[in-house]
Amino acid sequence: MISVAVLGAAGRMGTHVVNAVSGAEGLEVVAALDHGDDIAEAARAGATVAVDFTVPDVTEANVHALIDAGIHAVVGTTGWTQEALLRVDEHLRERPELGVLIAPNFALGAVLSMRFAAAAARYFESVEVIELHHPDKVDAPSGTALHTARAIAAARAEAGVAPSPDATTHDPDGARGAVIDGVHVHAVRLRGLVAHEEILLGNPGEQLSIRTDSFDRISFMPGVLLGVREVARHPGLTVGLDGYMSL
Numbered sequence: 001m002i003s004v005a006v007l008g009a010a011g012r013m014g015t016h017v018v019n020a021v022s023g024a025e026g027l028e029v030v031a032a033l034d035h036g037d038d039i040a041e042a043a044r045a046g047a048t049v050a051v052d053f054t055v056p057d058v059t060e061a062n063v064h065a066l067i068d069a070g071i072h073a074v075v076g077t078t079g080w081t082q083e084a085l086l087r088v089d090e091h092l093r094e095r096p097e098l099g100v101l102i103a104p105n106f107a108l109g110a111v112l113s114m115r116f117a118a119a120a121a122r123y124f125e126s127v128e129v130i131e132l133h134h135p136d137k138v139d140a141p142s143g144t145a146l147h148t149a150r151a152i153a154a155a156r157a158e159a160g161v162a163p164s165p166d167a168t169t170h171d172p173d174g175a176r177g178a179v180i181d182g183v184h185v186h187a188v189r190l191r192g193l194v195a196h197e198e199i200l201l202g203n204p205g206e207q208l209s210i211r212t213d214s215f216d217r218i219s220f221m222p223g224v225l226l227g228v229r230e231v232a233r234h235p236g237l238t239v240g241l242d243g244y245m246s247l
């Protein structure tokens with residue numbers, strides 16, 4: 001039996017995680033913690049794995065506290081910079097038996113979309129990313145869009161592809177969106193949406209669109225459960241659920 005603590009347990013994702021872990025064979029929730037609770041309660045309750053779906057401002061501190069407590073961490077919260085990831089990687093060297101999974105998106109469709117986009121990126125002149133989310137989301141662009149854009153940029157750099165053509169010289173209102181490693185990223189916030197992303201790739205006379213839609217947060221649960229089951233078998237830091245999948 002894997003004993004699991006859920007951080008952010010009262011949130012939109014946390015409530016789904018508590019239900020999914022409670023209903024999963026071989027897993028049990030031993031601590032459901034939210035804003036104001038003492039994270040030390042996770043260790044006191046005997047958790048060996050913690051799942052973090054909190055807020056970008058606190059997730060890094062939570063992960064360091066979990067490492068200090070000897071608890072494996074499965075993290076879905078966004079807001080991770082390269083510097084913050086390096087700090088976790090460094091901290092984990094003191095506890096080489098521990099695993100930390102930080103996954104910008106646990107939905108299978110999103111994980112595959114990011115892989116497909118990185119594979120396609122070198123074959124197209126132009127590429128842009130549009131992410132679309134519910135309006136209660138606090139961060140933009142989404143963690144998924146950041147990860148997607150970085151992977152696209154890395155693939156294009158490796159293949160020596162020129163920047164996407166763009167004649168824009170006048171954009172006083174930022175209509176061309178954020179630019180992440182040279183890739184334009186556009187964020188839509190709309191009531192009724194959950195989590196969606198479209199990657200547009202263009203060549204003369206053709207376009208490839210890669211789209212993923214999470215219509216319900218239940219879509220993230222198989223990935224979260226996979227992370228909980230696998231994290232102890234993957235010591236060190238893994239960024240992206242694809243690191244636990246044979247793709």
Ligand SMILES: NC(=O)C1=CN([C@@H]2O[C@H](COP(=O)(O)OP(=O)(O)OC[C@H]3O[C@@H](n4cnc5c(N)ncnc54)[C@H](OP(=O)(O)O)[C@@H]3O)[C@@H](O)[C@H]2O)C=CC1
Binds near residue numbers: 007010056058075104
């Ligand atoms: N990787 C993935 O697949 C997915 C990632 N996400 C990401 O997960 C995160 C959470 O999303 P969502 O559930 O929608 O957000 P919510 O705001 O609904 O939930 C966050 C919860 O964390 C609580 N919280 C705040 N600070 C702490 C703390 N220090 N310790 C414990 N709990 C705390 C909040 O309490 P309070 O409101 O009182 O502050 C709230 O209950 C976001 O970063 C989002 O982008 C979301 C969906 C999928």
Ligand SMILES: O=C(O)C1=N[C@H](C(=O)O)C[C@H](O)C1
Binds near residue numbers: 133141143
């Ligand atoms: O806040 C959300 O809802 C989501 N956040 C993650 C992100 O920022 O990419 C994952 C998913 O898109 C849902």
